[in-house]
Amino acid sequence: MAEITYLEGIKQALHEEMERDENVFVMGEDIGAYGGAFKVTDGLLAAFGEGRVIDTPISEAAIVGAAAGAAHMGMRPVCEMQFIDFISCAYDILTNYVATSRYRAFLPCPLVVRGPSGGYVRGGPFHSQNPEAAFLHTPGLKIVYPATARDAKGLLKAAIRDDDPVLYFEHKYLYRRIKEDIPEGEDIVVPIGKARTAREGKDLSIITYAATVWKSLEAAEQLEKEDGLSVEVIDLRSLAPLDDEAIIATVKKTNRVMIVHEDTRTGGVAGEVTARINENAFEWLDAPILRVTAADVPLPYSPPLEDYVLPQTPDIVQVARRLAAY
Amino acid sequence: MASRTSTRARPAARERTREPEQPPSSRLTREQKLELYYFMRLTRSLEERLVNLYRQTKVVGGLFRSLGQEADAVGSAYALDRASGDFLSPLIRNLGSMLVQGAEPLEIIRQYMAKGDSPTRGRELNIHFGDLERGFIGQISHLGDMVPVMAGVTLSFKLRGEKRVGLVYVGDGATSTGAFHEGINLAAVQRCPLVVIVENNGYAYSTPTERQSAVKEFKDKAFAYGIPGVRADGNDVLAVYDVTKDAVDRARRGEGVTLIELVTYRRKGHAEHDNQSYVPAGEIEWWEKNNDPLDRYISVLLDDAGVKREELDAIDARVQQEIDAATDLADQSPMPEPTDALEGVYAVPERVEPLWFRRGVGSAVEKNERAAGWGTYDG
Numbered sequence: 001m002a003e004i005t006y007l008e009g010i011k012q013a014l015h016e017e018m019e020r021d022e023n024v025f026v027m028g029e030d031i032g033a034y035g036g037a038f039k040v041t042d043g044l045l046a047a048f049g050e051g052r053v054i055d056t057p058i059s060e061a062a063i064v065g066a067a068a069g070a071a072h073m074g075m076r077p078v079c080e081m082q083f084i085d086f087i088s089c090a091y092d093i094l095t096n097y098v099a100t101s102r103y104r105a106f107l108p109c110p111l112v113v114r115g116p117s118g119g120y121v122r123g124g125p126f127h128s129q130n131p132e133a134a135f136l137h138t139p140g141l142k143i144v145y146p147a148t149a150r151d152a153k154g155l156l157k158a159a160i161r162d163d164d165p166v167l168y169f170e171h172k173y174l175y176r177r178i179k180e181d182i183p184e185g186e187d188i189v190v191p192i193g194k195a196r197t198a199r200e201g202k203d204l205s206i207i208t209y210a211a212t213v214w215k216s217l218e219a220a221e222q223l224e225k226e227d228g229l230s231v232e233v234i235d236l237r238s239l240a241p242l243d244d245e246a247i248i249a250t251v252k253k254t255n256r257v258m259i260v261h262e263d264t265r266t267g268g269v270a271g272e273v274t275a276r277i278n279e280n281a282f283e284w285l286d287a288p289i290l291r292v293t294a295a296d297v298p299l300p301y302s303p304p305l306e307d308y309v310l311p312q313t314p315d316i317v318q319v320a321r322r323l324a325a326y
Numbered sequence: 327m328a329s330r331t332s333t334r335a336r337p338a339a340r341e342r343t344r345e346p347e348q349p350p351s352s353r354l355t356r357e358q359k360l361e362l363y364y365f366m367r368l369t370r371s372l373e374e375r376l377v378n379l380y381r382q383t384k385v386v387g388g389l390f391r392s393l394g395q396e397a398d399a400v401g402s403a404y405a406l407d408r409a410s411g412d413f414l415s416p417l418i419r420n421l422g423s424m425l426v427q428g429a430e431p432l433e434i435i436r437q438y439m440a441k442g443d444s445p446t447r448g449r450e451l452n453i454h455f456g457d458l459e460r461g462f463i464g465q466i467s468h469l470g471d472m473v474p475v476m477a478g479v480t481l482s483f484k485l486r487g488e489k490r491v492g493l494v495y496v497g498d499g500a501t502s503t504g505a506f507h508e509g510i511n512l513a514a515v516q517r518c519p520l521v522v523i524v525e526n527n528g529y530a531y532s533t534p535t536e537r538q539s540a541v542k543e544f545k546d547k548a549f550a551y552g553i554p555g556v557r558a559d560g561n562d563v564l565a566v567y568d569v570t571k572d573a574v575d576r577a578r579r580g581e582g583v584t585l586i587e588l589v590t591y592r593r594k595g596h597a598e599h600d601n602q603s604y605v606p607a608g609e610i611e612w613w614e615k616n617n618d619p620l621d622r623y624i625s626v627l628l629d630d631a632g633v634k635r636e637e638l639d640a641i642d643a644r645v646q647q648e649i650d651a652a653t654d655l656a657d658q659s660p661m662p663e664p665t666d667a668l669e670g671v672y673a674v675p676e677r678v679e680p681l682w683f684r685r686g687v688g689s690a691v692e693k694n695e696r697a698a699g700w701g702t703y704d705g
Contacts, residue, residue, distance in 0.1 A: 056512060059511065062509050066478030068475050070478040
């Protein structure tokens with residue numbers, strides 16, 4: 001066993017998949033000699049050479065567009081957005097071209113777009129975003145957002161092997177804070193579309209993903225100690241497709257559900273999960289579904305502002321108490 | 327102060343004639359030259375047939391013509407080597423390029439008629455389709471996007487050491503997009519085996535080129551990417567072939583991207599509904615009379631290539647026969663099954679689940695364990 005970080009999980013996945021399949025190559029800004037803004041691709045150039053580790057101009061649309069073209073021809077490109085905030089520059093190509101290619105033209109388009117996402121890092125409005133909901137609305141894309149080192153590795157390997165385009169969001173707050181023992185050389189492939197029970201419980205459920213999985217777990221501990229509440233935490237891991245089965249199962253188990261995400265509130269993933277529960281398990285609810293999310297503002301830089309806007313553990317505790325008391 | 331209408335006089339329009347003057351290509355055999363004629367005639371006649379079908383309301387969506395641009399589409403695509411696995415990505419006025427690459431009239435007509443056995447099974451319109459086997463990738467409506475995509479296709483050729491070449495078409499209007507810039511720049515930096523053809527046909531929808539770009543010649547845009555830019559008479563099919571062949575050969579030698587501006591003229595509107603009210607009086611007629619690519623090529627064939635009138639007549643007859651047969655078949659094709667709309671969004675799962683109200687109300691009530699009679703119709 002070796003303890004690896006979330007970031008090392010991503011790194012290992014890239015190395016192992018590039019070794020396993022010569023069609024896998026990586027493209028992005030400053031990913032070669034420099035090793036990427038967060039050093040996720042550090043060492044890839046030395047291991048695989050310039051042909052498979054391609055430094056590109058500052059051109060997100062071209063990176064993703066070229067990845068699509070290469071994917072049609074049988075390659076399996078992995079594109080890095082230096083910060084996931086810049087994925088909006090490739091929004092047209094992703095939603096109009098990539099997402100529709102199989103449906104409208106029967107074109108295989110197995111590519112991965114990955115990049116450092118999320119806040120709690122004082123990154124300000126353009127280095128902290130969680131743009132997953134903007135893509136959740138587009139049929140044809142798959143979306144994953146791991147919370148653990150094991151899932152960081154296993155979901156990236158699954159994404160690279162998947163025959164559909166996958167957006168892989170990686171949380172930069174978790175990069176070096178999250179560690180996990182993972183057997184060396186284990187070929188971890190975490191299936192896309194399957195949620196994970198991060199903590200078993202019976203009184204209420206928190207459905208969440210990414211960095212707020214850890215805040216939810218922290219809240220669950222506190223609620224158990226201080227209130228004697230047994231809180232279940234579901235880590236969605238995949239946002240498209242959503243694991244309806246796991247969502248409905250936890251609703252039926254605890255009958256009280258809250259959804260926690262770091263992204264802004266309106267039009268966020270929580271709304272979609274709520275609608276699905278409403279449609280499929282309304283009778284199983286003993287309380288309204290509650291949401292803990294960021295406020296609907298661009299994410300500000302200054303610590304008091306950022307901390308105020310983003311969901312924090314006390315927010316989750318407070319909302320859970322209200323849910324339990326309903 | 328000069329009147330705004332002065333821009334409508336478009337003095338440049340009539341100057342866009344036959345430059346550079348070139349002798350008819352000596353690289354093509356007599357047989358190949360006749361094949362070029364066949365594809366140009368097929369393009370024009372097939373579109374004329376589509377107009378008839380459109381007027382009979384058998385074409386479901388819009389109809390896009392390439393009247394007057396057949397030479398640029400056919401001559402350029404003909405310069406690719408299909409045996410080597412060369413690839414192209416057409417634009418809306420490149421029906422001729424697709425026919426050269428192996429698209430069949432039957433596919434085109436079925437596609438326009440939204441049939442279930444059309445190349446996209448009714449999912450996409452007009453000539454928006456492709457085939458990896460035959461080497462063409464269907465465009466999307468977002469102009470410029472195919473440049474980065476073809477940069478990636480040709481990047482894969484380069485990475486694998488394959489001696490294949492890609493060709494992507496954009497219009498004068500698409501050169502204004504960010505995707506065009508990003509794509510051609512990336513391809514240039516990576517020295518991808520890519521040829522970018524800018525079809526300068528005078529208009530992007532209703533916008534004349536002088537409102538599209540401040541450059542006088544689109545070939546000059548190549549300078550900014552550090553690649554060669556050349557300009558040719560897009561209505562001279564042999565000149566188009568020659569200039570494209572040079573760029574294709576260059577790409578195959580590993581020397582990178584070439585931008586080719588083909589000067590032509592769009593004699594029909596953006597689509598069939600467009601009445602071209604924005605075109606200065608007499609302009610279309612001038613091009614029709616003085617610079618029709620088929621008329622010009624027929625003269626070359628008869629005068630310089632020793633082709634007999636009867637040979638061309640025989641090709642025309644063959645084209646008509648093929649189009650008639652394709653029309654009859656397409657007419658009999660079924661429309662798609664509605665539920666096919668749920669297939670193939672993803673590789674896995676292969677099918678999107680139907681919405682409950684499309685399955686029948688009863689099953690949804692059962693699935694949701696909802697109390698019978700509670701606000702639902704279960705009959």
